[in-house]
Amino acid sequence: MPAATGATYLAHTLDAYGVTAVFLVPTILSRTLYELEQHTTVTRVVTHGEKAAAYMADGYARASGRPGVCMAQTVGAANLAAGLRDALLACSPVVAFTGGPFSWSRHRMQYQEIEDFPLFKQVTKFSAHVEDVTRLPELLARAFRAATVGKPGPVHLELPGHTGEVIENAELDHAVPKERIEVPRYRVHPDPAAVREAMNVLTRASRPVIVSGGGVRASGAQDEIVALAERLGIPIATSLNGKDTVVGSHPLNVGVPGLYPRASANEIVLEADLVFYVGSQTGSQLTLNWQVPSTSTRVMQLDIEPTELGRHFIDATTILGDAKITLQCMLDLIEQDAPPSDPAWLNRVDEVRRRWQERVEPLLASDDVPIRPERLTRELTHALPDDAIVVVDTGHAGMWAGGYLDLNHAGQGFLRTAGSLGWGLPASLGAKLAQPDRPVVLFTGDGGFWYHLAELETAARWGIGTVMVVNNNRSLNQEIGPYSAAYGGSLHGRHAELWHFEDVDFSHVAESLGIRGYRVVKPSDLASTLEQAFAEGGPAVVDVATDMDILAPKGVATRADP
């Protein structure tokens, strides 16, 4: 039997770990790609840019709960690093391979070479050189471990040779690992004393709110967090990242607080006397720059990552542990006849929620032409298949989805960019490859869609069945606010140069690539078009012509009227 090489080891290990797709721009690890074809069923997706490859791997990782793999040769390494930023912010386990200098080429004017390695320090949990093939088994295992333990995140391995060829061709005699790798890698059990203390704090509060973050999805703790809320009668908010952890129509779900919010969620969190964060980084977007909750509110945190505990709330009561296990331990402590929380608090929560519904109902039902984005979110809420995964871009797409979209079925998923405009389209393709049997729906603005429009060809080539819904206002209209301020209070002069686009119909762009395209101009056509697009399946683009002047309301730290 021929001796194993770095390439065969890498191909077999990726397969063993449970990786089913890799994303790349050639030329990188060519022999490994050949070995993947020979010995595995791993799909090798060539993209139209390294950043898109990183975003696809990220969408794949978030949708599957398994590491997503992307790769680039030396000259594309910086582009790949740029694409890891969102994965770091969103705790997504992406593994990036890049080629690097040869031992003899460093510090010379070697074609296409610079020292890319430092670029990865800021955007990864772990980044290492694999100097020699004998280090490959150890560093590969270490990279996949770092990506998936504690708070998941991106990692990077630089392989010698501009296309990673040095270790590929070297002989290696090492057993291939057998372990399939998933998040969470370890289910950390909490300290029983901390669980008792947490239950005391929770049951003594008069106006508690639970905030469910992305860590709840990573842990698979959706049932436990809802059971705790139901058992104790506690309203439950979600971060934007954790939006799919509680069903939108659940009577205790108050929505997403923070910067991209449902206004009533901020109002309710501001009235709470205890906020219990589960699996959340408690960042500025969720807390509106730490104004919601107010500084006098007591905070409790449960997280698998010790450095997150007390990070922003130094006096918080803290519990270290896996969310699913810890919440189950808390449920076990609830006595049969434990009284639920104060009915007056739940009545108040209902009232604040009802008032918000009344305020926004005319917008959600609007028949205006051009279409209002609020009406689009309502029709999308109604049309979404029961098991759909919604992938949302940033800016207004995140705000409209955070505030107005509801996921009313427990089987529905939600993934959002942590802030990088343009992430949505490639990420939605990665998500569909990770979950081929579930409908995947992209919700994006036109500005976000333009970024990686070339990936429509990738969707067409591979038949990746994402349905892409574009809120097409022919502009970057979120910039209206900043430009109005910069122009002294109102837009005048040549302001349009800075945020208007051509009136492009993306359904025609899609059709030119052999992808189904739909254009919706009237609100009354939304329901039937979305239904048809979901029934026929993707890849498909639904271009919705919306109003250029309508801005999504930003979060404010204002209490509701008494």
Ligand SMILES: Cc1ncc(C[n+]2csc(CCOP(=O)(O)OP(=O)(O)O)c2C)c(N)n1
């Ligand atoms: C990489 C990156 N660059 C710039 C921004 C700033 N930004 C946020 S939203 C936005 C405009 C988005 O336009 P579009 O997707 O068309 O949505 P619209 O505001 O028009 O609804 C910009 C430029 C960002 N978030 N990320």
Ligand SMILES: [Mg+2]
């Ligand atoms: Mg736009």
